[in-house]
Amino acid sequence: MISSNPSPLNRRERERAARRGELLAAAEALFHERGYQGTTMAALAEAVELPLATIYTLFPAKEQIYFTLIEERAADLFATVEAASSEAEPGLARLLAVVERVVAFFEDHRAFFQLFISTRSGFEWTVKDDLGEAVNRIYNRYLDLMESIVTEAIARGEVKPLPAGEITHAIAGLMNAFIFQWVVERTDRPLADQLPVLTELLLHGVAP
Amino acid sequence: MISSNPSPLNRRERERAARRGELLAAAEALFHERGYQGTTMAALAEAVELPLATIYTLFPAKEQIYFTLIEERAADLFATVEAASSEAEPGLARLLAVVERVVAFFEDHRAFFQLFISTRSGFEWTVKDDLGEAVNRIYNRYLDLMESIVTEAIARGEVKPLPAGEITHAIAGLMNAFIFQWVVERTDRPLADQLPVLTELLLHGVAP
Amino acid sequence: MISSNPSPLNRRERERAARRGELLAAAEALFHERGYQGTTMAALAEAVELPLATIYTLFPAKEQIYFTLIEERAADLFATVEAASSEAEPGLARLLAVVERVVAFFEDHRAFFQLFISTRSGFEWTVKDDLGEAVNRIYNRYLDLMESIVTEAIARGEVKPLPAGEITHAIAGLMNAFIFQWVVERTDRPLADQLPVLTELLLHGVAP
Amino acid sequence: MISSNPSPLNRRERERAARRGELLAAAEALFHERGYQGTTMAALAEAVELPLATIYTLFPAKEQIYFTLIEERAADLFATVEAASSEAEPGLARLLAVVERVVAFFEDHRAFFQLFISTRSGFEWTVKDDLGEAVNRIYNRYLDLMESIVTEAIARGEVKPLPAGEITHAIAGLMNAFIFQWVVERTDRPLADQLPVLTELLLHGVAP
DNA sequence: TATGAATGAGTATTCATTCAT
C-alpha cells in the first residue's frame, strides 16, 4: 500500500500549485500598484523570486495572468454571494444579506475591487477585446445572480415593481459608489460602518 | 463693453488654439478607442495631421494631453451643472435638475464618460500619482458642488438628514451606474428614458 | 540461418536504433520544411512523439542531429555511387553510369538534396565551422570518388586531358544545376527525362 | 541664385544615403560571416556604429535589409550582364562575353555570391516565403536574360538546337560550380584563370 | 517657431539545453 494520502497531488504538483498561487498574489499587488501595462514580466518574476522563463511554464502570456487573476477572485466573490444567498430567506432579506456580504468581501479585497472595476471600465482593453469581453461576461454573471434575487423580491412584493435589470444596476452602482469612495480614501474606518446608510438609501431613497 | 481690440489673439495665436482643440478632439477619440497606453504619439500626430514634433510645442508630454483633455471636458461638465443649479430653485428641485443635466451631458459625451470613469478608477495612474491625484481633485470639486446642493436640501427638510457626503456619493454612484450600463450596452435607446426610474429609486429606494 | 547469436543488439538497443532512425526521418522532413533555425527541438520531439529530454539521450545537440542526418544520407549516396562505379566498365562508361545513378538517387531524395546543397553553400554554418567543415569533407569525398573515375577516363583517352579536378567540378555543377531546377520547380515530370540533354551537354557542350 | 549645385540631394539626404550604404555593406559582411539568423540587429548596429533604433529609420525590418542587399547587388550584376550583352555581337560571342563578365563580377563580389546562392537554395526561407520568392524572381530575371541570348545563338546556328531553358541552366550551373569551388577554396589564384577550361567544357564538353 | 529625423531604454516572448526525480 503506497499511501493512504487522499491527496491527488504529489509533491511536484503541490509545489507547482503553490507557485502559481504566489505568482497570482504578486501579480495582484503589482497590477494594483502599477497597472497592467506598467507591470513588466521581469518585475513580476523578481517579485515572486522565480526565473522569468519559469513564469511562462505557469502561464502562456501576461494577459492570461491578468485574466486568471480576475477570474479566480471573481469566483471567490460568486461563492460568497451564493452562500449568502442560500443562507438567507428569499426576498428582500436575501437581497440585503447579499449586499452585506459583497461589501464585506471587498472590504477584504481592496486590490481586487480596483482591478475589477478598472477592467470593467474597459479603458485599456478596447483593442484586445477578448479579455475585456471575458471580464464583462464575469461581471454579467454576477449581475445575473443579483437580478434573480431582485426578481424574486419583486414577485414577493418586497421590492417595487420596476424593471429588475434597472434595479439591479442601481443596487450595484450604489454599492460600488460606497466601496469605491472607501477604497480611494484609504481610510481605516471599517467599510461596514456605512452599511446602515447604504441600506437606508437603497431601501427608501433620499426623500425624508 | 468687451473690447475695441479686434481680438486679443493674433493670427498665430488663433491658429495655435485651433490646433490645440483639434489635437484634444483627436486624442479623445483615440484614447477612447485604444486606451492611453495603446495610443501612440505617432498615431495621434497622424490623426491630427500635425508633425509629431509639433505636438510637443503644444503639450510637453503625452500625459499632459490626457490630463488637459479630462480637465477641459470636466470644466464643461461643471459649467453645465452650475447653470442647472443656478436656474433651478434651491433644495430638492435643484438636486433633481442637476441630476437631469448630468445625465444629459454624458449622453452627449460618451467617450469622455468612459475616460473620466476609467481614470478615476485609477488603475493606470497609481504610480504617476500626479495625474491620478489631479483627476481626483477634479472629481472632488464636482462632488463638492453636488454636496453643497444636498446640504441645502437637507437644511430645507427636503432630503433625509443623513451625512451629506454619503448621500452625495450615493447619488453619484446611482447616476454612474445608469450611465455606465448605457455606455457599455452601446444602445440607441436614449439614456434620458431611464431618468424616471433613476429618480424614483433615488428618492424612494427599492422598497414598495 | 541468420544467427543463433542472441543478437548483437538486445531489445533495448534495437529500440534505441529504431527511435534514432525515426528521429532522423522526422528531422529531415522538418529541416527541409522549416530550415534549421526554424525547426525547434520541441517541434521535433512532437513530430517523433518522443519526450524532448529523451532526444538528448540520442543526440547531444541539435547540430549533431543535422550533421548525422547529412552524414548518413551521404553515406547512402556513396554506396550508390560506388555500386554504380563497380558495376560499370572503367572509363567514360563508368562516369556516365555514375551520373545516371546520382541523378536517380536525388530524384528519390529531394529533401536531402536541398539540405545537402544548402549546407554546402555554408551560409548558416560559417561560424560554427565544425559542421560546415565536416559537411565539406563529406562532399569532397564524393568529389574525390568522381575525380578518380574522371582521371581513369582521361588516362584511357575517353575524356579530354584537362585537369581532372576541374572536369569533376564541371560535371558536378552540371548535375546539380539540373537537379536543383527540378527540385525548385516541384514538377511531376521525372528528372530522368532530362538525362539525355544533360549527357549531351556534358559530353559535347553547347556548340553545334 | 541659390545654387548651381546639380545635386537633388541636400546634405541631410546625402548623409542618410551614405549611412544606408554603410549599413548595407556591414550587413553584407555580417550575413556572409554569420548567416542571417546568426546576425543580430544589435551586432549590425555596433558594426555600423549607429544606435539600434536608428537602423529602424532606414529599414523597417531585418528581413528588408537582407532583401534590399540582395536586390541591389543583383541589380549591379544585371547592369554588368546587360552591358556585356549589348557590347558584344549577338550569338555565341555574346554568350561567351556574358559568361566572362559574370565570372569577373563574382570574382569581385565573393560575399554576395555566397548570399545569393545560399538564399536561392532557400533552406532558411521556406517559411517566410515572401523573401525566398522575391529572391527567386530576381534569379529568374537573370536566367531569362541569359536564355534570350541562348535562344538567339541557337537561332543563328551557333549553339545546338536543344531546349534553350535547359542549356541556360547548364551554363549557369557550370559557372556556379566554378565560382563556388573558387569561393570555398578561398584561394588567391584568380578565378579568371579557369575561364579557358570553363569555356572549353561549355562549348565542347568532356569528350575528346 | 516648427519639424524631420534620431535615439535611449525598454519588453514580451522564445528555445536549446540541463536537472531532479
Add this chain to the structure above:
DNA sequence: GATGAATGAATACTCATTCAT
C-alpha cells in the same frame, strides 16, 4: 536510463521624447 519541468541568455522591434536645422 528516461523524462517532466525548469531556466539562462537572447532578440527583434517599439515609442516617448529630444535635437539639429
